[in-house]
Each structure stands twice: as structure tokens, then as C-alpha cells.
Amino acid sequence: MRAFANLLERLAFTPARNAKLRLLRHYLEQTPDPDRGFALAALTGDLKLRTVTPGLLRGLMVERVDEQLFALSYDFVGDLAETIALLWDSDRDEDVPLHQAVALLSDTGKAGLPAAIAGMLDRLGPSQRLAFLKLATGNMRIGLSARMARMALADMGAPDVAQIEEIWHGLTPPYQPLFDWIAGGTRPEHAARAPFRPVMLSTPVDLDQLGAFDPADYVAEWKWDGIRVQAINDGGVRRLYSRTGEDIGNSFPDLIEALNFDGTLDGELLVRRGEDVAVFGDLQKRLGRKQVGKGMLESHPAGLRVYDALIWQGRDLRDLPLIDRRAVLEGADFGSDRIDVSPLLDFTTWDDLAALRADPPAQVIEGVMIKRRDSLYVGGRPRGPWFKWKRDPHVVDAVLLYAQRGHGKRSGFYSDFTFGLWDADQLVPVGKAYFGFTDEELRELDRFVRNNTIERFGPVRSIAPKLVLEVAFEGLNASGRHKSGVAMRFPRISRIRWDKPASEADHLSALKAMIP
Amino acid sequence: MRADQILHPTPAGLYCPPGDFYIDPVRPVHRALITHGHGDHARSGHGAVLATRQTLEIMAIRYGEDFAGQRQAADEPLRIGDTTVSFHPAGHILGSAQIAVQPDHGPRIVVSGDYCRHPNPVSAPYEPVPCDIFVTEATFGLPVFKHPDPAGEMTRLLASMAEFPERHHLIGAYALGKAQRLIMLARQAGIDGPIAIHGALQRLCDYHVEQGIDLGPLVPATAKQVDAQLVIAPPSAFASAWVQRFRDPVVGFASGWMAVRARARQRGVELPLVISDHVDWPQVTQTIRELAPQEVWITHGAEDGLLRWCELQGIPARPLRLVGYEDEPE
Numbered sequence: 146m147r148a149f150a151n152l153l154e155r156l157a158f159t160p161a162r163n164a165k166l167r168l169l170r171h172y173l174e175q176t177p178d179p180d181r182g183f184a185l186a187a188l189t190g191d192l193k194l195r196t197v198t199p200g201l202l203r204g205l206m207v208e209r210v211d212e213q214l215f216a217l218s219y220d221f222v223g224d225l226a227e228t229i230a231l232l233w234d235s236d237r238d239e240d241v242p243l244h245q246a247v248a249l250l251s252d253t254g255k256a257g258l259p260a261a262i263a264g265m266l267d268r269l270g271p272s273q274r275l276a277f278l279k280l281a282t283g284n285m286r287i288g289l290s291a292r293m294a295r296m297a298l299a300d301m302g303a304p305d306v307a308q309i310e311e312i313w314h315g316l317t318p319p320y321q322p323l324f325d326w327i328a329g330g331t332r333p334e335h336a337a338r339a340p341f342r343p344v345m346l347s348t349p350v351d352l353d354q355l356g357a358f359d360p361a362d363y364v365a366e367w368k369w370d371g372i373r374v375q376a377i378n379d380g381g382v383r384r385l386y387s388r389t390g391e392d393i394g395n396s397f398p399d400l401i402e403a404l405n406f407d408g409t410l411d412g413e414l415l416v417r418r419g420e421d422v423a424v425f426g427d428l429q430k431r432l433g434r435k436q437v438g439k440g441m442l443e444s445h446p447a448g449l450r451v452y453d454a455l456i457w458q459g460r461d462l463r464d465l466p467l468i469d470r471r472a473v474l475e476g477a478d479f480g481s482d483r484i485d486v487s488p489l490l491d492f493t494t495w496d497d498l499a500a501l502r503a504d505p506p507a508q509v510i511e512g513v514m515i516k517r518r519d520s521l522y523v524g525g526r527p528r529g530p531w532f533k534w535k536r537d538p539h540v541v542d543a544v545l546l547y548a549q550r551g552h553g554k555r556s557g558f559y560s561d562f563t564f565g566l567w568d569a570d571q572l573v574p575v576g577k578a579y580f581g582f583t584d585e586e587l588r589e590l591d592r593f594v595r596n597n598t599i600e601r602f603g604p605v606r607s608i609a610p611k612l613v614l615e616v617a618f619e620g621l622n623a624s625g626r627h628k629s630g631v632a633m634r635f636p637r638i639s640r641i642r643w644d645k646p647a648s649e650a651d652h653l654s655a656l657k658a659m660i661p
Numbered sequence: 662m663r664a665d666q667i668l669h670p671t672p673a674g675l676y677c678p679p680g681d682f683y684i685d686p687v688r689p690v691h692r693a694l695i696t697h698g699h700g701d702h703a704r705s706g707h708g709a710v711l712a713t714r715q716t717l718e719i720m721a722i723r724y725g726e727d728f729a730g731q732r733q734a735a736d737e738p739l740r741i742g743d744t745t746v747s748f749h750p751a752g753h754i755l756g757s758a759q760i761a762v763q764p765d766h767g768p769r770i771v772v773s774g775d776y777c778r779h780p781n782p783v784s785a786p787y788e789p790v791p792c793d794i795f796v797t798e799a800t801f802g803l804p805v806f807k808h809p810d811p812a813g814e815m816t817r818l819l820a821s822m823a824e825f826p827e828r829h830h831l832i833g834a835y836a837l838g839k840a841q842r843l844i845m846l847a848r849q850a851g852i853d854g855p856i857a858i859h860g861a862l863q864r865l866c867d868y869h870v871e872q873g874i875d876l877g878p879l880v881p882a883t884a885k886q887v888d889a890q891l892v893i894a895p896p897s898a899f900a901s902a903w904v905q906r907f908r909d910p911v912v913g914f915a916s917g918w919m920a921v922r923a924r925a926r927q928r929g930v931e932l933p934l935v936i937s938d939h940v941d942w943p944q945v946t947q948t949i950r951e952l953a954p955q956e957v958w959i960t961h962g963a964e965d966g967l968l969r970w971c972e973l974q975g976i977p978a979r980p981l982r983l984v985g986y987e988d989e990p991e
Contacts, residue, residue: 157922161909167825169825223921226807227922
């Protein structure tokens with residue numbers, strides 16, 4: 146578990162994605178089975194163990210340390226597991242295999258748990274104690290998605306991410322067959338029903354680029370601003386996956402219940418009220434919830450607008466041309482009024498389509514999708530068969546207020562910018578942006594920040610309010626958590642307005658008027 | 662004479678009436694005894710300074726030759742007013758000392774300054790000095806602080822340098838003491854090649870070499886292209902444009918505070934290294950047990966924890982609440 150503890154520590158402090166991937170890959174390459182599989186599952190939240198309560202841990206501690214010293218320590222450290230890992234009095238530092246710790250946490254009965262945990266803590270050094278306690282409290286918090294775990298696995302051997310994703314949901318920790326496959330063995334068969342299939346993605350396009358193509362070869366449909374999902378009913382096993390293969394069914398029990406068909410569909414998850422499709426902000430309220438309340442299910446009902454069919458009634462359609470898959474969809478009965486097919490748009494020339502895109506019939510539409518009639522369904526992002534032509538972003542002119550130093554490639558540069566808009570005679574922060582500018586512009590912004598700092602708070606500087614930034618964003622939600630009352634989606638700096646005085650920046654009222 | 666008539670806190674620092682001197686004063690005074698060269702203990706502008714020869718030389722490097730009206734090296738016990746004072750190694754940094762004050766009438770007081778009992782290649786080892794009253798720091802005065810073996814921390818640094826061979830490793834370390842200790846630890850861990858140092862470390866590193874501490878090949882980290890994977894710089898350098906010459910560095914920091922994750926996060930550190938020049942909890946409590954003073958006075962740091970421990974042991978203790986010393990002036 147020493148290597149696992151080291152890995153946790155490094156991941157916790159490493160901000161850059163590529164560095165995280167390398168750390169994880171090295172660990173997986175150097176660690177034997179079954180420990181590496183358990184570690185992977187622990188990191189992605191797929192390891193289901195008995196959860197040890199904070200109360201139990203506190204109880205262990207007060208038997209051993211003066212209560213006042215414990216309270217002072219906890220107050221300083223701020224994290225219970227970490228406090229205990231540091232306070233525990235033992236000079237041993239055995240390298241206990243991770244699978245032993247996992248076995249202890251899954252097999253020990255409730256009555257024997259405190260003694261078993263204390264016994265394990267006695268054997269470990271401080272960093273392993275922390276790893277063990279994080280495992281025991283089910284609280285890793287190192288920000289590693291299952292997608293990243295699969296990318297690290299793909300870096301280890303021949304199977305690529307798409308191939309790994311296809312079998313992932315049939316596997317359970319410690320994933321021995323997967324590691325065997327990566328090492329050159331045979332591919333594991335689907336062990337479970339309703340596996341995730343890699344999703345087909347599109348590339349951006351504009352009117353100039355479209356001019357090179359014949360509109361007659363393409364169909365077009367609205368690009369709905371929800372969550373791209375794969376909805377499956379495989380012999381009664383129902384699953385809802387995000388486009389990266391995360392199982393998000395728990396947050397949408399109402400839609401799961403509506404999947405009364407036999408097949409694998411590609412579509413957009415939306416909040417729907419009758420014929421109306423709600424804006425993304427409404428859908429966002431339902432995300433990331435372990436339990437969805439009855440009130441929320443009624444006020445924000447989930448639905449599915451279908452784009453494509455991968456498998457239908459036992460037949461794999463992915464090698465058929467798009468128009469043939471469409472024909473299957475249009476004749477299909479989905480068994481629920483929460484599910485319908487995304488309609489095709491009527492156009493002859495690209496200019497026709499541009500006109501439709503400029504004036505969509507609903508706020509929740511964020512552009513158009515353009516797909517070749519003969520395109521097969523290919524996982525990943527092949528260039529050419531599918532295009533997205535998004536609506537132009539909204540922009541506001543805002544004033545730079547705060548800057549924070551970045552990490553990784555941007556170490557030492559002020560690269561995270563907080564900007565604000567006028568509200569009467571005051572500037573109110575409305576958002577943060579950390580991309581959209583070139584490397585050259587970043588150097589200029591960094592210089593501006595250093596020369597115009599008013600105050601410093603740790604890594605943050607407050608800046609004399611005189612630089613105007615044109616900020617582009619995709620949409621707006623009303624927000625009670627932001628002082629300004631609005632939250633921007635996907636804000637980025639589209640232009641630096643060195644020429645424009647701060648007094649001519651936009652007012653908050655102008656932004657609020659854009660809230661749908 | 663009562664103990665607090667021999668030594669007591671004032672706004673300028675700890676004052677000794679029978680000797681008419683201050684120890685580590687934070688304001689200019691007519692006569693100062695100084696434990697070690699860190700900026701918050703050793704300030705310029707005093708009338709006369711008594712300190713170890715190395716501390717005096719370090720002050721001259723930092724503040725210029727005219728840092729005080731007069732100076733005297735504390736080579737042997739010395740009469741000052743109605744007291745005898747002597748200096749004893751503290752194990753903290755080069756030249757660091759504890760100051761023992763023996764009044765003609767009254768208890769013997771040892772002011773330990775900052776001290777450390779881990780082996781430290783850049784400092785003479787701490788020497789226990791029997792006393793009636795022990796004046797201690799409590800920088801790491803909580804039982805969560807058990808500094809690990811520095812060799813283990815260097816193993817982590819080396820592992821990271823091997824894992825990311827294309828990235829510079831920029832390690833923050835205070836310019837006096839910590840930086841040189843880190844270089845020595847790197848040498849002991851097997852890094853024989855050039856180590857790059859920030860310009861602010863140059864003169865203090867040169868001084869350590871003059872004092873017989875072989876730091877090995879050092880190159881300046883001021884060039885556009887820095888040809889050493891390991892770079893050591895003072896923490897203040899990380900907020901300056903100097904960092905921009907490194908593309909995607911691994912940023913580390915060597916400090917006792919790095920044992921606590923929240924503190925490492927506040928610093929934006931990617932590689933926290935727990936290396937401290939201060940006593941940790943086992944050491945401070947062991948020292949008090951060993952010396953068995955009649956009373957413990959605590960100058961600065963996490964005094965609540967140490968006070969509670971003394972209370973549990975039945976040792977009278979009180980905080981002096983001296984202001985002006987930094988949390989970890991390493």
C-alpha cells in the first residue's frame with residue numbers, strides 16, 4: 146500500500162491532467178495484481194466497501210490521545226482522516242498489500258471493526274495510514290474520472306480507449322481479465338448486459354468551410370443544449386451513460402423507467418414539459434444528485450430526444466448508412482411519451498440552413514448538426530462525417546478585477562482572470578475565465594497584472610479596474626450563489642480591448658437581460 | 662531574584678535587567694544578544710551585538726558590514742552586568758546558538774532560540790544545556806508534527822525527477838539554512854551533478870562553502886536556459902517573473918508545514934517535501950523531559966498544544982507571546 150499512498154499523495158497535488166495520467170500509468174505498470182485493480186477502483190469510486198463513520202474514528206482517537214490535544218490538532222489540520230493519520234502513535238511502517246486492507250474493510254463485521262482498524266493503523270506509517278483511512282471513509286477526493294483511468298489503461302498496451310470503454314461496464318474490481326488483455330492476452334467478453342458503446346462525435350464547421358461540400362449529401366438537425374447520452378435497454382437491463390461512459394442513471398430514475406424498448410440509442414437528455422424543452426439551467430438542477438426528490442421529478446421531468454440508433458431489437462446498426470438507421474428510428478416505438486426522435490431540418494442550400502440557425506424556434510437550441518447521409522456510426526471523433534455548427538456565442542465587455550497564478554505550463558503566469566460589469570457606479574464580479582487567449586496575449590496580460598496590482602491575497606491579486614476584456618460565453622443561468630445573480634457557461638476571453646476605457650464596459654443589467 | 666526580574670518580554674523583545682541587554686530584539690536596542698541569523702531574530706541597527714562568529718558574519722553578508730555599532734563574537738562565557746552569559750549550539754542553522762543566562766543571584770535561564778535535533782549537515786548538533794527555566798519555541802507544538810526522515814523525502818524528490826525527467830523541479834527553500842541543507846541532502850541522496858540556485862542564494866551558499874561545507878557543483882538559475890533538473894529558490898521567487906523561464910516545472914517546497922495538506926495546497930505546491938529545521942513534537946517534549954526545568958516559557962508558535970502537554974506532565978509553563986517572529990522563519 147506504500148506505492149498506493151504515494152500515488153494518492155501525488156495525484157492530490159498534481160493539477161495537470163497529463164501528469165496525472167503518467168503517475169497513474171506508472172503505478173499500474175509497476176504494481177502487481179490484484180492491488181492495482183483495487184487501487185484503480187478506489188480512485189474511480191467503483192470500490193464498494195464498508196464505510197467507516199467519523200464517529201468510530203474519533204472514538205479510536207480519544208482512547209489514545211488527550212482530548213484537548215486532539216481538538217487542537219484537528220482544528221489545525223482541518224481533516225479528520227489526516228489528523229488521525231498524523232497523530233496515530235506507531236513507529237512501524239510495514240508495506241501492507243492493498244488487497245489486505247480491502248479485505249479487512251469488506252469482510253470485518255461491525256463489532257470487530259474498531260479493533261481491526263486500530264490493528265491496521267498500528268502496522269502502517271503516516272502516509273499509508275492516510276491512504277487507509279481515506280479508503281475506509283470512502284472519501285478519496287482526488288479528482289480522477291473513470292474516463293481518465295481508462296485513458297491511463299489505454300497508454301499501457303494495445304487496446305485503445307474506445308475498446309476499453311466498450312467492455313468496461315462488464316468488469317468488476319480488481320479487473321484481472323482487463324489487465325491480462327492489456328498484457329497481450331485475449332479480450333474479455335462482455336460480462337454484463339447493457340455495455341457502453343463509444344459515442345460518435347462531431348467537429349466544428351463554419352459557412353466558409355461548408356461551401357466545399359454538396360448540401361445534397363447531408364442531413365441537418367437541431368443541436369439541443371442538454372446532455373448527450375446513450376440510453377440502453379438490453380433484455381431488461383436499463384442504463385443511461387454520459388458520452389464519456391459514466392453511468393448517470395441514478396440522477397434520472399424517471400427516464401430510466403421510460404426506457405421501454407430493446408436497443409441502444411444515442412440522444413440528448415433534456416428537461417421537458419409537454420412539448421416544451423427547458424433551458425440547460427433547468428437540467429443542471431438535476432445533475433450530480435444521488436437521490437432525486439419527488440418534487441424535482443415533477444417540476445423538472447427528464448426526457449430523451451433521439452439522434453441515432455446503434456443497436457435496435459438485437460440488430461447492430463452501426464455499419465449501416467445514417468439514412469438507414471434513421472429509417473429504423475422513424476418507424477420505432479419507444480414505449481414512452483418522454484422519448485421522441487430529433488426532427489430533420491428542411492434545407493436545400495447552406496444559406497437556407499444558415500437562416501434556420503440564425504433564428505431557432507427555441508432558446509435551448511445551440512446550433513445545428515450536419516451529418517453525411519452515408520455516414521456509418523463510428524466511435525470517437527472522425528473528421529468529416531459529422532459537423533457541429535454552433536450558434537454564435539454571446540459577448541460582453543467586462544473589466545478585469547482579479548488575477549490568479551496558473552499551474553503547470555502556466556506556472557508563474559497570471560492566467561485565471563475574474564472580471565466584472567458595472568452595477569450603478571460599482572463593478573460587480575460576474576465570472577472567471579482562463580482560456581481564449583494566445584500565448585502572446587497571456588504574456589501581455591501577465592505583464593499588465595504585475596504592473597497594475599493593487600492588493601495581494603496569497604496567489605490572488607486585485608487589479609486596478611482599467612482593462613476591458615471581451616468575454617464570450619455560451620449561455621446564462623440565474624444563480625443564487627453568485628453575487629451578481631448570474632452564472633455564465635463556458636466563459637472565455639475572446640478579445641483584449643486595450644483600446645476601450647473601463648467606463649465604457651457593459652452594465653450588469655445588459656447581461657441580466659440575456660437570461661432566458 | 663525572581664525569574665521574571667531576570668528576563669521578561671517587552672515590546673522590543675526579551676529584556677534582561679541585571680545584564681541590561683535584549684535577546685533577539687525586534688526593534689533597534691543598545692545591546693542585543695542574537696541566537697541566529699534569520700531575519701526575524703537578527704535585525705540591523707543595534708548599538709552592540711553579541712553573537713557567534715558565524716552569526717555575525719551572516720549578518721554582515723545580509724545587512725552590510727555596518728549592521729551594528731559594535732560587534733563581539735561569543736567564543737566563551739562572558740560577564741555582562743550582574744550576569745554570565747554563554748552560547749551553545751542549537752542545531753538549527755549555521756552559527757545558531759542557545760543563550761544561557763546565569764544571574765549572580767537567581768535561576769539559570771536558557772533561551773533556546775530556534776532549535777532542531779535532527780542531524781543537520783550544515784549545523785553543529787544541538788547540545789542540551791541544564792537550566793532552571795527553559796525558554797522554547799513551539800513552531801511545531803502540536804502532536805501531529807512528527808517530521809519524517811529527510812532521506813525519505815529526498816527519495817520522493819528523486820522519484821519525481823525520474824518520473825518527469827523532462828520537467829525542471831523547482832524547490833522553494835529559505836535562503837539561509839534550509840537551502841544549503843536541501844543541497845546537502847540532495848548530495849547525500851546521490852545527486853552529484855550541477856544543482857541550479859536562484860541568485861538570492863549565491864552569497865549565502867558561498868559562505869557555507871567557505872565554512873567548510875562542500876555543496877558540490879552549483880550553477881546560477883538566472884540564465885535563459887537552466888541546465889540542471891533540480892533548481893532551488895527562495896519562496897518569494899515563485900511569485901516573480903523569474904519562474905517564467907521554466908516551461909511546466911514541478912514546483913515543490915521544503916518545509917515542516919508541508920506535513921499538513923491544507924498548508925501545502927495554500928502554497929500551490931505540487932511536490933511538498935517535509936523538511937524542517939525546527940524541533941517537532943517528539944523532540945520538543947523529549948527535550949523538556951530531559952532538561953527537567955522547574956519552568957518552561959514558550960516564545961512563539963503553537964503554544965496552546967505545548968502548554969496543554971506541560972499541564973498534563975505537571976510542569977509549570979507559560980506563554981511569553983512574543984510578537985514579530987514568523988511562523989517558520991527557516
